[in-house]
Amino acid sequence: MTGNLLVFLGAALASAVEMVEALTIVLALGVTRGWRAPLQGAAAALAVLTVLVAVLGPALEAVPIDLLRLVVGSLLLVFGLQWLRKAILRASGLKAVHDEEEAFTKEVAAARAAGRAAGADRYALVISFKSTLLEGLEVAFIVITLGANQGATGIAAAGAFVALAVVVVVGALVRHPLSRVPENTLKFAVGVMLTSFGMFWAGEGVGIDWPGAEAALAALIVLTVIWSLLFTKLLERRPTAVAA
Amino acid sequence: MRQLAHGIVDFVVGDDLWIAVAVVALLAGAAALVHLGGDAWWLLPVGVPAALWISLQRARRTVQRARSSA
Numbered sequence: 001m002t003g004n005l006l007v008f009l010g011a012a013l014a015s016a017v018e019m020v021e022a023l024t025i026v027l028a029l030g031v032t033r034g035w036r037a038p039l040q041g042a043a044a045a046l047a048v049l050t051v052l053v054a055v056l057g058p059a060l061e062a063v064p065i066d067l068l069r070l071v072v073g074s075l076l077l078v079f080g081l082q083w084l085r086k087a088i089l090r091a092s093g094l095k096a097v098h099d100e101e102e103a104f105t106k107e108v109a110a111a112r113a114a115g116r117a118a119g120a121d122r123y124a125l126v127i128s129f130k131s132t133l134l135e136g137l138e139v140a141f142i143v144i145t146l147g148a149n150q151g152a153t154g155i156a157a158a159g160a161f162v163a164l165a166v167v168v169v170v171g172a173l174v175r176h177p178l179s180r181v182p183e184n185t186l187k188f189a190v191g192v193m194l195t196s197f198g199m200f201w202a203g204e205g206v207g208i209d210w211p212g213a214e215a216a217l218a219a220l221i222v223l224t225v226i227w228s229l230l231f232t233k234l235l236e237r238r239p240t241a242v243a244a
Numbered sequence: 245m246r247q248l249a250h251g252i253v254d255f256v257v258g259d260d261l262w263i264a265v266a267v268v269a270l271l272a273g274a275a276a277l278v279h280l281g282g283d284a285w286w287l288l289p290v291g292v293p294a295a296l297w298i299s300l301q302r303a304r305r306t307v308q309r310a311r312s313s314a
Contacts, residue, residue: 070271075256078267081296082258088300094307137255199288206271207278208285220289227293231300 003214004155006221007146010193011159014142017186019167022135024100024177028107029124031175037121041128046164049136053160057144057153070205072145073198079141080194084228087188092235097184100177142194149201192228196220262302266295 022042029038060068089095114123143160147153170178200217203210210216257264270291277284 074267074271077292078256078264079258081263081267081292081299082260085258085260085263085296085299085303088296089303094304141255195292199292202267202271203274203285203288206275206284208274208288210285216285223289224293231293231297235300235304 003150003217004152006193006197006217007150007152007156008159010146010190010197011139011143011156012163013186013193014190015139015160015163016167016181017183017190018135018139019164020100020178020181020183021098021103022132023167023171024104025107025131026128027171027175027177028104029111029128032108032111033121033124037124038128041125041130042132045129045132045136048133049140052140053143053147053153053157057147057157060144060148061151061153063148066205068205069149069201072149073200073202073205075198076142076145076149076194077198077202080191080196080198082191083187084191084195084224087184087191088228088232088235090184091188091232094235100181100183104177142190146194146197149197188228192221192224196224199224260299260302262299263295266291266298270295 026038026042060072086095090097111124111127139160143156144153147156150156167178196217199220200210212219270288273291274284274287277287
């Protein structure tokens with residue numbers, strides 16, 4: 001039960017982070033070139049991602065559990081550490097924070113500069129499709145791996161879709177990039193969850209018996225939060241900690 | 245095909261190859277400990293943060309070098 005809730009939350013948070021970034025591009029295209037092509041491109045990308053999850057998720061669930069836990073746990077651990085690394089570097093000022101307003105302005109300028117042929121707006125269609133697909137691939141990867149390992153691909157997919165729906169509804173209402181979303185905090189939280197799940201499952205995959213069995217996962221999450229915050233504080237204190 | 249393989253590696257490994265190498269080494273170490281009949285559960289909670297800290301230090305040094313050469 002707790003495992004499924006964490007899978008739901010992990011997928012939802014990851015989806016929220018990536019969809020905020022995709023939304024910025026779709027919005028920029030929509031306000032400068034009209035809504036039809038960007039919306040078609042985004043819808044097509046979401047359809048591709050849904051098929052990917054629907055096919056690969058259940059297929060992975062059929063793989064022997066120890067092998068699945070080792071392979072998928074290792075991938076989640078590497079992926080989670082990369083998210084965490086980026087979030088810590090941003091939080092400590094060693095890497096520039098992702099700025100949705102700036103991304104929106106740049107995308108609007110590019111969309112205005114791009115020429116427009118008669119008929120369908122291919123530029124908007126392709127950019128919207130590509131951006132949504134690329135941002136969504138990370139979410140699909142997380143949904144598939146988290147879901148397959150826990151035997152809960154449906155729950156992970158539901159988490160991603162709930163977050164997607166929230167981002168789309170809020171985006172449609174404000175028609176402006178969601179710059180007030182604490183993107184780096186969400187990225188930090190996702191990094192913590194993926195790293196903890198990755199350690200737990202990859203450990204089980206190599207034959208580790210965790211003390212307290214499933215309860216060890218909660219302990220790993222708490223520990224990961226503690227050392228991640230500590231690393232952020234330690235890096236903030238260094239004299240080189242300035243915006244990159 | 246090569247581009248696709250490069251894209252997949254880049255997607256999974258990300259900005260720092262060191263992290264992927266460290267994770268593989270830690271899991272190999274844990275598997276060896278389990279095989280020898282030892283307790284291996286402590287290795288990942290200790291080794292994973294250590295690997296990330298080394299990666300963060302490398303990133304900090306890169307920023308430092310960039311600043312001093314600017």
